[in-house]
Amino acid sequence: MASVTPQEYVxxxxxLVESIPEGRVMSYGAIADVLADRSGRNSARQVGTIxxxxxxxxxxxxxxxxxxxxxxxxxxxxxxxxxxxxxxxxGEHVDMTRASWLP
DNA sequence: CTTATGACGGTCC
DNA sequence: GGGACCGCCATAA
Numbered sequence: 001m002a003s004v005t006p007q008e009y010v011x012x013x014x015x016l017v018e019s020i021p022e023g024r025v026m027s028y029g030a031i032a033d034v035l036a037d038r039s040g041r042n043s044a045r046q047v048g049t050i051x052x053x054x055x056x057x058x059x060x061x062x063x064x065x066x067x068x069x070x071x072x073x074x075x076x077x078x079x080x081x082x083x084x085x086x087x088x089x090x091g092e093h094v095d096m097t098r099a100s101w102l103p
Numbered sequence: 104c105t106t107a108t109g110a111c112g113g114t115c116c
Numbered sequence: 117g118g119g120a121c122c123g124c125c126a127t128a129a
Contacts (some may be wrong), residue, residue, distance in 0.1 A: 028110075028111055029111065029112060029113095032111085043125050046111090046126055047111080049110075049111095063110080065110085066112060067111095067112085069111095073110080
């Protein structure tokens, strides 16, 4: 199978996050699931770790948990940005039913 | 090599 | 809807 180096996997994750349309979001699990097909691995945890370390240059606010929860420590900033883009935000969580997106 | 940790996810209660 | 538990996996110590 097509296994990639950790460095390449990071690139793939960032690339996918950048491809998320405005007003839509993707869960960590969805990202891991989509990339699993081409990277040979899948782990929502790993995606989260990658975002925490290398997500500074991509629209990280469009990545939330499967429950629509936003990243700890950035909840306020993420919430405001999402609202500005027209993402349906319900209190402290995103309305995944309407906002979830797949490539 | 073994243990702890974390921007997660699904199941169970 | 929400909290406790367990599984997953790369990284750090």
